Amino acid sequence: MKGMTWNHARGVDPLVAASARWAELGGAPIAWEARSLQDFEHYPLEDLARSFDLIVIDHPHVGQIVGQDCLVPFPDTAQLAETAAGSVGRSYESYHFDGRQWALPIDAAAQVQAYVPDRIAAPLGNWEEILSLARDGRLACPLRPPHALMTLFTLCGQLGGSPDSTGPRLFDPEIGGEAYARLLQLSALVGEQARTQDPIAVFEAMAAPKSRVAAAPFIYGYASYARDGFRPHRIAFADLAPLGPAGVAGSALGGTGIAVSALGAHVAEARRFASWVASGAVQGGLYAAAGGQPGHDRAWRDAQVNATTHDFYAETRATLEAAWLRPRHDGYMAFQVQASALLDDAILLRAPAAATIAALNQLSNSFASAALRK
CATH class of the missing domain: 3.40.190.10 (Periplasmic binding protein-like II)
Incomplete structure (x- = not known):
């Protein structure tokens, strides 16, 4: 499979680490590419969907996603419910549009x-x-x-x-x-x-x-x-x-979510990886350890995750929990x-x-x- 994210250690390193572990567990290998922050914010999503199975997106894109029909939504599962319950602030909600979930939060920011x-x-x-x-x-x-x-x-x-x-x-x-x-x-x-x-x-x-x-x-x-x-x-x-x-x-509110292309050849496998990497166990474990900025509450409350970042999460949580959701x-x-x-x-x-x-x-x-x- 192929994935697209944004070109910074925070955007690349945790996904590369998670993909390596995914392959060790028997999942399909994933090759990640990255774009500059400006390109990441403005590049046409439909073009990315034609080339990649997994795409890291900003939540304000979701209305456009529905119109272009280039991503597949996530079906309701127990794993999806766990991710929703563990969302920091409105991160999970930000990718919910028109009654469906179009991406899963893997990075929370404000x-x-x-x-x-x-x-x-x-x-x-x-x-x-x-x-x-x-x-x-x-x-x-x-x-x-x-x-x-x-x-x-x-x-x-x-x-x-x-x-x-x-x-x-x-x-x-x-x-x-x-x-x-x-x-x-x-x-x-x-x-x-x-x-x-x-x-x-x-x-x-x-x-x-x-x-x-x-x-x-x-x-x-x-x-x-x-x-x-x-x-x-x-x-x-x-x-x-x-x-x-x-x-x-x-x-x-900022942050990013992981979405699955509707135009790729590996929809089912891409969904499985996305659900796994957004889970509390992965977000609070190898994702945070590899330099990610998790979107899951399990990581934000973890003493070790906070210790390695001098309480970045504890010291900014009140702001993130009260953040405003942009139009979508x-x-x-x-x-x-x-x-x-x-x-x-x-x-x-x-x-x-x-x-x-x-x-x-x-x-x-x-x-x-x-x-x-x-």
């Missing part, structure tokens, strides 16, 4: 905060501390599309008004406007390079020996960087700094691409808040309306 213990004593506690560190040139924030949009989503949630993923208006104008104003304020302080950085680029910069960057307050968590020896400087992780009435709630209708991914470009231009030009939020709402409504007409 925007949290990261800091370098060698350079700062504790995680940031409020907005003023965030700004103070940014003014001192010691703060980073990945704003490369789509990450500025993800941060806007998270800021809205923290300010008490997560975007409405089901209604005709995505952003509340008042809360969206305040969140955008804070994003503009932050972008002006972290520098122009932020618009070219994704989370991996920020982590690599933070972990470099001579870096001054001490924290990143809105960034998808990467347990790999919390391990001793992974990079010259270890990065620690914590829940979001509470900025408003919602506390740590409202982070934009057929058309959302196209909206995300266009909205990210719109927001990137707005940040560059320092466009006014009211006009920017109104434009994002208009764009969202057009894609959501088109999805309803299909």
